Amino acid sequence: MSKSLQAIRGMNDILPEQTPLWRYFEGTVARLLDNYGYKQIRMPIVEFTELFKRSIGEVTDIVEKEMYTFEDRNGDSLTLRPEGTAACVRAVLEHGITGGGQVQKLWYIGPMFRHERPQKGRYRQFHQIGLEVFNLDGPDIDAELITMTWRLWGELGIRDAVKLELNSLGTSDSRGRYREALVEYLSAHHDKLDEDSQRRLKTNPLRVLDTKNADTQAVLVNAPKMADYLDDESRAHFEGLKARLDAVGIPYVLNPKLVRGLDYYSKTVFEWVTDKLGAQGTVCAGGRYDGLVEQMGGKPTTGVGFAMGIERLVLMLETLEQIPEEISRQVDVYLCAFGEEAELAGLALAERVRDQLPNLRLQVNAGAGSFKSQFKKADKSGALYALILGDDEMAQQVVGFKPLRGQGEQQSIAWDALAAHLATCVVQG
Numbered sequence: 001m002s003k004s005l006q007a008i009r010g011m012n013d014i015l016p017e018q019t020p021l022w023r024y025f026e027g028t029v030a031r032l033l034d035n036y037g038y039k040q041i042r043m044p045i046v047e048f049t050e051l052f053k054r055s056i057g058e059v060t061d062i063v064e065k066e067m068y069t070f071e072d073r074n075g076d077s078l079t080l081r082p083e084g085t086a087a088c089v090r091a092v093l094e095h096g097i098t099g100g101g102q103v104q105k106l107w108y109i110g111p112m113f114r115h116e117r118p119q120k121g122r123y124r125q126f127h128q129i130g131l132e133v134f135n136l137d138g139p140d141i142d143a144e145l146i147t148m149t150w151r152l153w154g155e156l157g158i159r160d161a162v163k164l165e166l167n168s169l170g171t172s173d174s175r176g177r178y179r180e181a182l183v184e185y186l187s188a189h190h191d192k193l194d195e196d197s198q199r200r201l202k203t204n205p206l207r208v209l210d211t212k213n214a215d216t217q218a219v220l221v222n223a224p225k226m227a228d229y230l231d232d233e234s235r236a237h238f239e240g241l242k243a244r245l246d247a248v249g250i251p252y253v254l255n256p257k258l259v260r261g262l263d264y265y266s267k268t269v270f271e272w273v274t275d276k277l278g279a280q281g282t283v284c285a286g287g288r289y290d291g292l293v294e295q296m297g298g299k300p301t302t303g304v305g306f307a308m309g310i311e312r313l314v315l316m317l318e319t320l321e322q323i324p325e326e327i328s329r330q331v332d333v334y335l336c337a338f339g340e341e342a343e344l345a346g347l348a349l350a351e352r353v354r355d356q357l358p359n360l361r362l363q364v365n366a367g368a369g370s371f372k373s374q375f376k377k378a379d380k381s382g383a384l385y386a387l388i389l390g391d392d393e394m395a396q397q398v399v400g401f402k403p404l405r406g407q408g409e410q411q412s413i414a415w416d417a418l419a420a421h422l423a424t425c426v427v428q429g
């Protein structure tokens, strides 16, 4: 196929054999969030470029080199969203739904776009489920967010394979004082830093902390620690969070180098990481961003949120073989009909059964075919039972009911009794 007719590098089709697992994952998260009282919000996937520059920060990897930015026909600079928080904040401000201290607990799902180097677990179009809470400023809500994800890992059967890393970046005051101390220290060791870190030292010094460069890491061993610069309020907040995680029994490790890639975080930051996916180990990340709404022109409004990468979590379910049995089967019953008269009767019968059993996954053979070929299709569909309508069955107004997975002999069921019979032998999802 010519290159121009292929998908763009790093942007993937999610094929029919993969979608059941995606839907199981998305459905599990959606149900959990519903149960905790979060409401879904849907934002456009394109926004004015300025929105991301203002919120994410000019000197972040995303804004410096990862955005899909283009001019539209009006000459406006637009960007495919690289993350969800900016658009969510824009939406709540635009609609005034956080005004007067109104609490909002929101979540969203959808594609995000970043021009990164594609590799396992890292794509240019990827999908996130994100969550944002506005106007709750205590550690209790930070703890709820983390508790919810902890429950999710439990439901998905991957809890043992993830680890919670935690840090506090303090308020912007304490972060400012820490930044000064860090810059002073790093400047004294300027020559030992890698080139990227030398540049970041000028533009975004906290980012030096999460360098992968061994020489720079060696310099960082004796660098000032954020924890020593936390103001009382941030310290109390962090202690409150840890006490709650302890109360629920959620283990965590403190990682003083966890700073997150975006500019807007304050106080709590956290990441759920795994060693099962190679280099792309962070499956869920978030934190508190108390200054962001104001920075974007709103009234002071606290915020906290996280986003999880769906590709990475689906990959984890596959790697750990945590794929529930019921999603591998998509069909309960497959109806085979032989001859036009039987086809007509079969169609009408199928619709009657669907009226009575709306959750039954009933597939009617299409494209006619011999006895052998229809049976082959029935078997391949994964159905538990085949229904058979041939000349004999038509004459007696019955349908042949044949177990396909070795649970007994074929029997004849009267048309009127079919739905009731199916109700007893198929567990409907």
Ligand code: ATP
Binding pocket: 083, 114, 116, 121, 122, 123, 124, 125, 126, 127, 128, 260, 261, 280, 281, 282, 283, 284, 285, 286, 307, 308, 309, 310, 311, 312
């Ligand atoms: P990373 O350090 O892996 O680049 P990040 O800090 O840039 O992640 P966030 O912006 O916090 O990521 O996004 C939240 C989550 O979205 C990540 O933890 C990850 O699971 C997922 N994610 C981020 N970028 C990608 C990508 N390019 N491809 C697939 N998933 C991604």
Ligand code: MG
Binding pocket: 261
């Ligand atoms: Mg990144």
